[in-house]
Amino acid sequence: MDTQFKIEKHNMLNQNFISLLIIVCLSFNAQSAEQIYPSRPIRLILGFAPGGSTDLVARVMAQKMALSFNQQVVVDNRPGANGMIGADIVAKASPDGYTLLLSSIGPMAINASLYKMPYDIDKDFSPVTYTGNVTNLLVIHPGIAANSVKDLISLLKLQPGKFAFGSSGTGGAPHMAIELFKILANVNLTHIPYKGGGPAMTDLVGGQIAGSFSSMPSSIGFVRNGKLKALAVTAPKRSLAAPDIPTMSEAGLPGFVVLDWQGLFTTAKTPALIVKKLNAESIRILSLQEVIDKLSAAGVEIQTSTSEEWGRFVHSEIEKWSKVIKTANIKME
Numbered sequence: 001m002d003t004q005f006k007i008e009k010h011n012m013l014n015q016n017f018i019s020l021l022i023i024v025c026l027s028f029n030a031q032s033a034e035q036i037y038p039s040r041p042i043r044l045i046l047g048f049a050p051g052g053s054t055d056l057v058a059r060v061m062a063q064k065m066a067l068s069f070n071q072q073v074v075v076d077n078r079p080g081a082n083g084m085i086g087a088d089i090v091a092k093a094s095p096d097g098y099t100l101l102l103s104s105i106g107p108m109a110i111n112a113s114l115y116k117m118p119y120d121i122d123k124d125f126s127p128v129t130y131t132g133n134v135t136n137l138l139v140i141h142p143g144i145a146a147n148s149v150k151d152l153i154s155l156l157k158l159q160p161g162k163f164a165f166g167s168s169g170t171g172g173a174p175h176m177a178i179e180l181f182k183i184l185a186n187v188n189l190t191h192i193p194y195k196g197g198g199p200a201m202t203d204l205v206g207g208q209i210a211g212s213f214s215s216m217p218s219s220i221g222f223v224r225n226g227k228l229k230a231l232a233v234t235a236p237k238r239s240l241a242a243p244d245i246p247t248m249s250e251a252g253l254p255g256f257v258v259l260d261w262q263g264l265f266t267t268a269k270t271p272a273l274i275v276k277k278l279n280a281e282s283i284r285i286l287s288l289q290e291v292i293d294k295l296s297a298a299g300v301e302i303q304t305s306t307s308e309e310w311g312r313f314v315h316s317e318i319e320k321w322s323k324v325i326k327t328a329n330i331k332m333e
Contacts, residue, residue, distance in 0.1 A: 037097055037274050041072040044100045047086030047107050049079040053134045053217065053300050054262050058102045060294060061131070061264075064285040082171060083107030084117060091119035095126075095267045097274035102131065104262040105173050109317040113325040114171050114332050121318060126275050127311035128264035129282045132295065132302045135241065136177060136234040136260050138248065139219050140211035141204060142226065149231050149251035152211075153185045160188035163210040166200035169193050170332065173260040174200075176321055177213035177234055179328040184256055204228065215260065216241060217299035234258040241299065261303075261317075263310055279307050 044062050048054055055077070062073040078086035087107045093099035108121055119125075138149065144163075146152040156163060167174040170193045178191050192209060194200040197218050203209050205227050212219075213234060220242060222228040232251040233239050236259075248256035264282055266275065283304045285291055292302055305313065 035273070037277060038069050038071045040098065041074060042069070042098050042100060043074050043076050044102060045076045045078055045086045045090055046102055047078055047080070047083030050077050053215070053295075053298055054102060054104055056298050057131055057262060057295060057300060060291055061102070061282065061285055064288070064291070065281060068281055068284075082111055082115070084111060084115070084119075087125075088118045090265065090267055091124035093267045095269040095271075097266055097270050097278060099267060100128070100278070101125070101265040102262060103265060105176075105260055105317065105321075106171060108263075108265070108314055110171050110173075110176060110321045110325070112318050113322040114330065122315060124268050125265040126268050126270045127307050127314060128266055128275060128278045129307060130261065130263045130303050130305040130310050130313065131282065131286060132262060132300045133235060134260040134262070134299055135216040135239045135301060136174065136213050136258060137216055137219050137223070137242075137245065138177075138181075138211065138231045138234065139204070139214050139223065139228045140231060141207050141209075142229050143207060144210050144229070146231070147229070149248060149253055152231060153187060153252070156185070156187035156189055161190065164190040164192050165211045165213075166192045166194050166203055166209045167212065168197035168200055169195060170330070173258055174213045174215075176324060177258040179324055179330065180256060180258060181213070181253075183324065183327055184253055213258070215299060220299075234260075235301075239301065240296065259317075262300075263314070275307050 044058055046055060046058050058075050062075050066073040078089060083103060083106050087101055087103055090099050090101040111117060112121055140146060146155050165178050167178060200212055201214060201218055204212050205222055216239060219228060223230040230245050232246050232248045234248055236257050238247060286302045286304050295302055
């Protein structure tokens, strides 16, 4: 009987030892995988078509990352569903740091209050870093009798509902800027959603609509040649590309800030060591003078952060635009 007990105890100890050995090996392998990351190509997904500021940032970062990591970094454009197709791929990828997402305010904040989304922004992603903002301008047709934001607000209040502002489409940052403007200035104007910023700009320059909140790259040329009037920027500080244009707060509408932001994410539960490595490399790349010059020329003002700061910021933006969308009673048809 004692012999049988000793045998069973011995077998149990062996099983415990083997289990412990397996756990140690798995832990060692996991740590090794994190330390040698990356050991194979990385896929950087965008939820937008090629071209545009987010695509430019992705390609600049991919090129520099590939040189530093000595691994191929492939930019994979997956447009559709307001950027949600690309984001969903990353949300459902393996949490190993080999699938990244460069996305913006629409798919990662505004959409949460407009669509039934296939992913949870807070739970399905690991934030990596802020990458930058595209400066937006409040621009109006030169035929509109206003030379400042205060002038424009007075005009809109005198003739409520008469003037139309265009945007690149429902749910984008330019549309949200219009809705926030209506709320904070207490004015009544008509929003016309276009299928892209280009058609909206064509109609604005042609005088079919009165104004728009348009990106700096697409509108500053028309401002400089007198075909549009720029009244303010929507950022909390003036743009380096146009330092003479005041912010909305400086122009008389305190609290008006719309950041058309973009940043880097990966899949939730990606090891912290990998996220930290991606964060450090991204910040290094975005601090290079040649990168700053190239992105600034395209209207992107670089901004970086820790992964924790980036996560908190995105969450605050989800809450901010949820309130605006609810107040403005915006619904997708």
